[in-house]
Amino acid sequence: MEPFIQITREPLDRNALVAAVTDPGAGGIVVFEGVVRDNARGKQVRYLEYDVYPEMAMQQIREIIAEAEKRWNVDRVAVAHRIGRLEIGEASVIIVVATPHRAEAFEACRYIIDTLKTKVPIWKKEIAMNGEEWVEG
Amino acid sequence: MKIHLRYFASFRDIVGQSEEMLIVDDGASVADVRALLLVRYPRLQPVIERSASAVNHGYVPQDATLHEGDEVVFIPPVGGGTP
Numbered sequence: 001m002e003p004f005i006q007i008t009r010e011p012l013d014r015n016a017l018v019a020a021v022t023d024p025g026a027g028g029i030v031v032f033e034g035v036v037r038d039n040a041r042g043k044q045v046r047y048l049e050y051d052v053y054p055e056m057a058m059q060q061i062r063e064i065i066a067e068a069e070k071r072w073n074v075d076r077v078a079v080a081h082r083i084g085r086l087e088i089g090e091a092s093v094i095i096v097v098a099t100p101h102r103a104e105a106f107e108a109c110r111y112i113i114d115t116l117k118t119k120v121p122i123w124k125k126e127i128a129m130n131g132e133e134w135v136e137g
Numbered sequence: 138m139k140i141h142l143r144y145f146a147s148f149r150d151i152v153g154q155s156e157e158m159l160i161v162d163d164g165a166s167v168a169d170v171r172a173l174l175l176v177r178y179p180r181l182q183p184v185i186e187r188s189a190s191a192v193n194h195g196y197v198p199q200d201a202t203l204h205e206g207d208e209v210v211f212i213p214p215v216g217g218g219t220p
Contacts, residue, residue, distance in 0.1 A: 051146045053210060056194040117216035121191070123146035134147040136187065136214035 003065040004078035007052055007122075012080050012091045021076040021098040028102035030109040034093040036086045040135070043128040050083040050092065053121040057081070060120045068097075068111050072104040079112065081122055092124075138163050138205040140170065147213050148188075151180050161203065167192065168199045170209055188213045 004020040006012075018029060036048050065077050076098040086092055095112050099105040125134050143156045161169060167190045174181055188211040190197055196212075203209065 051149075053143070053145050053191075053212070056191055056210070059194045119196075119215070121145065121210075121212050121215055123213065123215055125146070134150075134213065136216075 001076055003062065003069075004080075005058060005061050005065070006078075006080040007054060007057055008080065008082055009084040010082070012082050012094050014091070014094055017078040017080055017094050017096045020078045021096050023076055023098060025100060026076055026098035027100055028105045029096065029098045030102070030105040032093075032095040032109050032113050033091050034113070036088050036090050036092055038088045040126055040128075043126065043130070045088065046127050046129060047088065048086045048092070049125040049127065050081075050086065051123045051125070052081070052083045057120050057122055061116065064112055064115045064119065067115075068108040071111070072099070072108040074099050074104055074108045077108070077112070079116070081116075081120075083122065138165075138203075140165075140203055141206065141208045142170070142174075143208060143210050145210065145212075147184050148181065148211060151184070152178055165203050166199070167197060167201045167203065167209065170203070171199070171211070174211075184213050185211060 018031065038045055061079050068074060074097055078096040081093045095109050097105045097109045123134055125132055138161060140159050140161055142159055144152045149155050171185060190199060191210045191212055192201060192207050
């Protein structure tokens with residue numbers, strides 16, 4: 001299938017993403033969900049603001065998925081990233097990979113989230129009790 | 138020639154706008170644009186040193202040559218979150 005890729009200001013819909021990759025031939029589905037934490041480096045975080053360079057983010061996510069498909073021969077991938085203001089406990093990113101057997105799904109999912117974090121131009125600003133800053137790396 | 142600069146995250150905060158057109162010499166490189174921006178916005182110094190460069194939605198090296206109408210974006214470190 002064509003990968004399902006979404007960058008949105010709306011809350012992420014995990015069930016819809018799982019449904020997008022579900023297939024009778026896929027015996028394993030791995031979901032990674034990144035959630036906004038209430039603390040970072042000793043600071044009390046109030047909320048996060050995500051910024052994105054949309055055209056390049058879509059392009060980079062397409063390339064990352066293509067690489068995962070090549071390496072692990074996976075074919076059913078959904079990636080969704082939320083931007084804008086996110087409250088504590090809300091999902092910022094969800095990756096879903098469905099494969100015939102579980103090993104490839106775990107590995108491909110891990111590769112996609114780790115690479116996304118280093119290559120895709122999406123930035124987060126932490127708004128804490130005592131100020132705000134763009135988080136680097 | 139004209140190039141199109143777009144600013145995101147910390148760049149937009151420092152520059153105070155999200156895009157602008159810049160006139161540069163024909164054959165200018167990404168590094169030349171970097172130098173021009175530092176003259177115009179000295180406060181970019183710390184973040185621009187840690188940033189990657191992108192032209193037309195793909196990462197490029199510093200010495201990449203630019204062409205009329207290119208979209209140039211400096212990409213401050215992305216991510217966050219420990220694996």
